[in-house]
Amino acid sequence: MSAITVSRALRNPDTVSAKLRNSIDTAISTLGYVPNLAASRLASARSHSVGVIVPTLYNVIFAEYLQAIHEVLLPARLQPLVVNSRYSAEAEEVAIRTLLGQRVEAIIIVGTEHTPAARRLLETAHIPVVETFARSANPIGMNIGFKLDQAGIDATRYLIELGHKEIGFLVGAIDERASHRLDGYRLAMKEAGLDPVRHVVTMPELNSVGLGVALVEEVAKRGTVPSALFCIDDNVALGALHALRSRGLTVPGDVSVLGFHDLDFAACTVPALSTVATNRYKTGALAAEMTVKALNSPGSKRRKWHDVGYRLVPRASTGPARARV
Amino acid sequence: MSAITVSRALRNPDTVSAKLRNSIDTAISTLGYVPNLAASRLASARSHSVGVIVPTLYNVIFAEYLQAIHEVLLPARLQPLVVNSRYSAEAEEVAIRTLLGQRVEAIIIVGTEHTPAARRLLETAHIPVVETFARSANPIGMNIGFKLDQAGIDATRYLIELGHKEIGFLVGAIDERASHRLDGYRLAMKEAGLDPVRHVVTMPELNSVGLGVALVEEVAKRGTVPSALFCIDDNVALGALHALRSRGLTVPGDVSVLGFHDLDFAACTVPALSTVATNRYKTGALAAEMTVKALNSPGSKRRKWHDVGYRLVPRASTGPARARV
DNA sequence: CAGATAATTGACAGCGCAACCATTTCTGCT
């Protein structure tokens, strides 16, 4: 039995006779042999891995997305290689470099805004690239997301239609995706003849429940609390709910609160949180499926853009504006 | 300029003269050269990567833990390789095999219960191994966690001291960590002369807000709702809070609710959730630090076990038992 | 049963880099 036969037995068990396969299996388990993937990758020029770049691991949004990617990629015998860009374009560039060094066969990346060098790296790597979550006017390869700005418009209009004139926008560090929602907010406000700037409240921290509390304090410090608050995500909204209650303000009586993403807990807050439901799982699943297809049939041209949509979910935390005393 | 000099310039820029380094840098960026890590790993027999195995990505607990691991490992020039075992011992074994195939230099793994084959693999790999979250009587290498069973005892005793006689235990799929907490609950109940079995309610689904709702429905279906509910985590507790409210039960008036982990939102629920705070970030940070140290000074014997502790955080969702009508 | 085809097994070279050692160039000193 030669080395090459063992190699084959490991990769394509069908092409080796049953008894040889058995003796190889027993030998491997008694010796505790573990094939060296680095050597395999070098020799075959195939890494069987896909790079996945997310801005943070500390967010359920991306956890669901990653879970979906894993569930699609693993059965296709592709190992996801998850790297965290920590919301930094420079770190993202480093991450891309690292992944390309690993010779990943494709890259799935959150966002469409990269450093020029990063973009060049992705373009010249000649591998499938999927940009996700945000819509790109000029995608590198494929693009999966939904109209974040339109979601911002719809959400703001919904509050305007409830009669609100002063609508706050609460957000922490403004990344690409937050910025699109903010654009939508501004557009809808302007369109309704309302001030699109005055009620935007922001802080450089990452969005979190605690930040929601802090943002409401900031709003209160500035003067009257608007009659509605559009929060960048459900965590901030939950914090806002809490801070408003602490200040003796009722929701939605005094203030309406609107979140974003429809996280697990949104239906269970008090009052139940109105929000915009987004499809994180589907985004990841689609991105991974498109990657697998692109790898399995490189030539074929298919749809480059997929919209996973969103849905306004009105619950109890938003209500009609009432005349201020 | 020879290939080997370039190789050196890339790895140890200090050992190469400045002007040569410059010309190499420009050449690399014009050519778009990206070193092949597989070849580097093969030649140097160093992978510069550390395997990290978690049961799921879809849980903030592990997200914080992973974030901490990343923050420690990356500056030490070690690439974390995160693999998801999907709460399955078999999948975990496959994950270990995959990681060893990549020749990871160490493995950080959640839990201490593995298949015999998996344990053998870890033992014979001769690399640092850190088992986390649960305490092991017989660790493979290092072990970081806290006394989960004692936390279960403390939490249950706290409810007993509030005068509760009927204390429900709500849990989904019972993994190693849940099982230790359940053990603690049983012990404390027995010790107080209370029934340690009757009020344990479980379902095979993964713990989530939705499951908390379902578990309370199940509890109600079985008869009287206990005067206190010890929930396996804060998500389940949040669902329980919601379901109790829907059924017209007040918290903590009719029912006290206790969570676990002290997630972000726990202080902001209505009423604020009493819970047991755990140190996920510290667990990950310590695990990664011990890994780095073990890799940098292989011989030295150091402490194998670290306790990151826990802390009971009483808030508004628990209160004294009142006489039932 | 010869000959042909299919199934199985083996030999060899090379993937791209880094360890090791050899060589060249530079520096400071008498």
Added chain:
DNA sequence: AGCAGAAATGGTTGCGCTGTCAATTATCTG
């Protein structure tokens, strides 16, 4: 100027596996 020693650079080899093609053995057909 001449030399020792340090600094910088280069040559050779092999890491462990797989692609390609060749050789062997089993199986089938008329």
